[in-house]
Amino acid sequence: MFDKILIANRGEIACRVIATCRRLGIATVAVYSDADRDARHVRLADEAIHIGPAPAADSYLRGAAILDAARRSGAQAIHPGYGFLSENAGFARACADAGVVFIGPPASAIDAMGDKSAAKALMQQAGVPLTPGYHGERQEPAFLRAQADAIGYPVLIKASAGGGGKGMRRVEASADFDAALASCQREAQSAFGNAHVLVEKYIERPRHIEIQVFGDGHGNVVHLFERDCSVQRRHQKVLEEAPAPGMTPERRAAMGKAATDAARAVGYVGAGTVEFIASPSGEFWFMEMNTRLQVEHPVTELITGTDLVEWQLRVAAGQPLPKTQAQLAIHGHAIEARLYAEDADRGFLPSTGTLRHLRLPRPDAHVRVDAGVEQGDAITPYYDPMIAKLIVHDVDRDSALRRMRQALAQCRAVGVTTNAGFLHRLVATGSFRQADLDTALIEREHDALDVRHHPASAADWALAAVLAIDDGATAPADASPWAIADGWRPAGTAARAVTLEHQQQQRTLRVRRHADGWQVDGDGDPLRLRGRVRADGYAVQIDDRLYRGDVVRDGNVLHVFADGSQHRFTLHDPVAEADGGSDHGGSLLAPMPGRVIALLVEPGSRVARGTPLLVMEAMKMEHTLQAPADGVVNGYRVRGGDQVGDGAVLVDFEAGAGD
Structure with missing residues (x-):
């Protein structure tokens, strides 16, 4: 086994590898860019070496800089994680030339599977079914x-x-x-x-099922069963589970054989994933092979009782696989959800900023949290905006699903927008609960997932109003009349007016303090709240129902968390409104830093709401910005190829012009 390894990655996978190495008594070396100088993986590692500026092309993709860091630190091996250089055959060869072990498959296998076209031809020769x-x-x-x-x-x-x-x-x-x-x-x-x-x-109503394979340098190849990764958005996985619902033993054996045949065809060593498209009738076709560990590998670990990172280290050190195929079995059911800094209500645009408040579920025997960030860390525009992976495990799918709903309901993040609420709605959809799975599930359940169908309740408005004027409040325990802080006046109980904005709605609420709580008057019947409302959480009785959750104040924004939802209320600021507000009311602004790829309509064009106006690239993905309303594109403030910052004015847009 190795004495010291270098981790050529960042985020949750780097933290995961560090944890496994620590358990095995292996020293770790982290590498980091300018943007990751204070990142969690840097804080956890035994050593850390700077490798360049923030852009990945200038840091994490610089194989020479990473090899130099390995040489300087005395690391015997490099773990590439996933992404970046993990499937780069040239880097694998450079490691071999430098006398450093690449913890992954041989370069020849990466070459064979790295080009999908060549891989298809090879799989055809191996008898693996093709799309x-x-x-x-x-x-x-x-x-x-x-x-x-x-x-x-x-x-x-x-x-x-x-x-x-x-x-x-x-x-x-x-x-x-x-x-x-x-x-x-x-x-x-x-x-x-x-x-x-x-x-x-394109196969109609396809399921995306993948098989985890593992090979060693002694000619052994096994599969660790399947994962269902059908729940996707723009071909990116959102939820993963193992085993795949509805999988028969015969189909599992056939897919396992096809996957191990594919691995043997390229002399595979290490962790890999063979991905298949499956039809509702049960047919399946080879799609691709990922020559690395996958983001969703924890669900396989939980149902098989293995640590696949440890397997990677042992195989790379020349040891045989820890288990044979006959020794591997499925135990229970596991589900993984990817918690991202992204705005599901704005086309899943990545969200950047500092995590001023972050609370994730407490890990236990049923809940695992793989996180790459902590409270106070920044989500930057340079890398994948993943915050954490939530993985749950229980005796069967229904039990695991209950665990996942509970875990998602416990997520609290302020400073960036997350997809936690979207994920909570997703696992509650009829399609997912009933395992009616295919890659179009999210589109099919659009109405159930639309946040507009899950508005803030009167209780949410009332809780935000109470915290806005009474931060740290709680019903008094002292019965002394001098301790009653109910705002009594000779002319009656005093009321304070609070104006809140939420999803383009504005309401003015009047809050009266009583000895045992508050009364909130608004558009409807008054609400009487009894109990405790503080910045660290609330527990209040409203009519005959007890409400529990958290309210986090961030400047003039109040975040109310309850039942898996997060509602943001902004305190109305009359001074800012008197100053005239934003100078860009008629403009389309950049939702994040990025590069302008294409301008899609001619200046002066009249367009309908939702018309694509401009394409931006951010975090290696293209994002199309659409017209926010019917109107006229008066002109562009940018050209193709321009780099723009968050909030930059892109389009001069006049809503309703010409009506």
């Missing part, structure tokens, strides 16, 4: 469109060198193909440095 499509070298748009026409729509365009949902587009008709191809190629070039694509038949 119908074009996997060749020709890349002329007209030729690829002709191939798509011959395959039949819908089709899926996929980056040959990619993964993680980047460089993928579903195309419904021939007329849409060229635009989708251009967008896909731009994203693939930016994310992977390779614009090559393939075109495949």
Whole structure:
């Protein structure tokens, strides 16, 4: 086994590897960019070495800098995590040339599976079933469109060198193909440095099922059963679970054999994942092989009782696999949810900022939290905006689902917008509860997931109003008349007016303090609150119901957390309004830092609400900004290729002009 390893990654996977190494008595070396100088993985490691500026291309993708850090620290091996250099065959070879162990598959296997087109040809030779499509070298748009026409729509365009949902587009008709191809190629070039694509038949109502495989240097290959990763958004996984619901023993054996055949065909060593598309009828086809550990590997660990990072270290050190296929078995059910800093109500745009308040579920025998950040850390525009992975495990799927709902309801984050509320609504949908799974589940459950169908209640408004005027309040325990702080006046109990804004609604509420609580008057019947409302949580009785949760104040914004939802209320500021408010009321602003890719309409054009106006690239993904209302695009303040900051004015837009 190794004495010291270097972790060529960041975030939760770096923290996870450090934890496993610490348990095994292995010293760790972290690398970090300017943006990660104070990151959690840096604080946890035994040593840390700076490798460059914030952009990944100048730091975490610089193989030479990482190898130099390994040499300087005396690390014997490098763990690449996932992403960055984890599937870079050139880096794996450079490690071998430098006498440093690359904790991953041999470069030849990465080469074989790194190009999806070549991998398809290899799998065909190995007898692994393939999705119908074009996997060749020709890349002329007209030729690829002709191939798509011959395959039949819908089709899926996929980056040959990619993964993680980047460089993928579903195309419904021939007329849409060229635009989708251009967008896909731009994203693939930016994310992977390779614009090559393939075109495949899009399978209707597909499930995405993947098999975890592991090989060693002694010729042994096993699979650790399957994961269902069907719940996706823009081809990026949102929820994962193991085992796959509805999987029969016969189908599991067939898919396991196909996956191990694929691994043996390339002489695979280490952790890998063979991904399949499965039809409702039970057929399945090879999609791709990821030659690394996957983000969702914890669900496999929990149902098999293994530590796959430890397996990686032992195999890389030349040891045989810790278990044979016969010794592996499934125990219970596990579900993983990815908690991201992103705004589900604004097209899942990444959210950047400082985590001024962060509370995650307390880990126990049923709940695991893999986090890469802590309260006070920053979510920057340079990397994937994942905050944590929540993983639950129990005896069966229904029990695990209850655990997941509870875990998501306990998430509290202020400073960035998160998808916690969206995830809580997602696991409560009928489709997910009943395991009616396919990759279009999120689109199918659109109405149930729309936050507009989950408005803040009168109790939420009342709680925010109480905290706005009575921070730290609680009903007094002292019965002395001198201790009664109820605002009594000779003319009656005093009331304070509070004006709050929430989702473009504004209400003025009047709050009266009583000995045992508060009375809040607003648009409807008065609400009487009895109990405790403090900055660290509330427990109040309203009519015959007890409400529990948290209220976090962040400047003039009050965040009310309850039942898996987070509602933001802004205290009305009459002084700011008197100053005239924003100077950009008629403009479209950048929702995050990024690069302008394309301007989509001519200045002076009249457009309908939702019309695409501009394409931005941020965090290696393309984001299309749409018209917020019917109106006129008077002009652009930017050009293609411009780098813009968060809040920069992009478009001069006049809502309703010409009516």
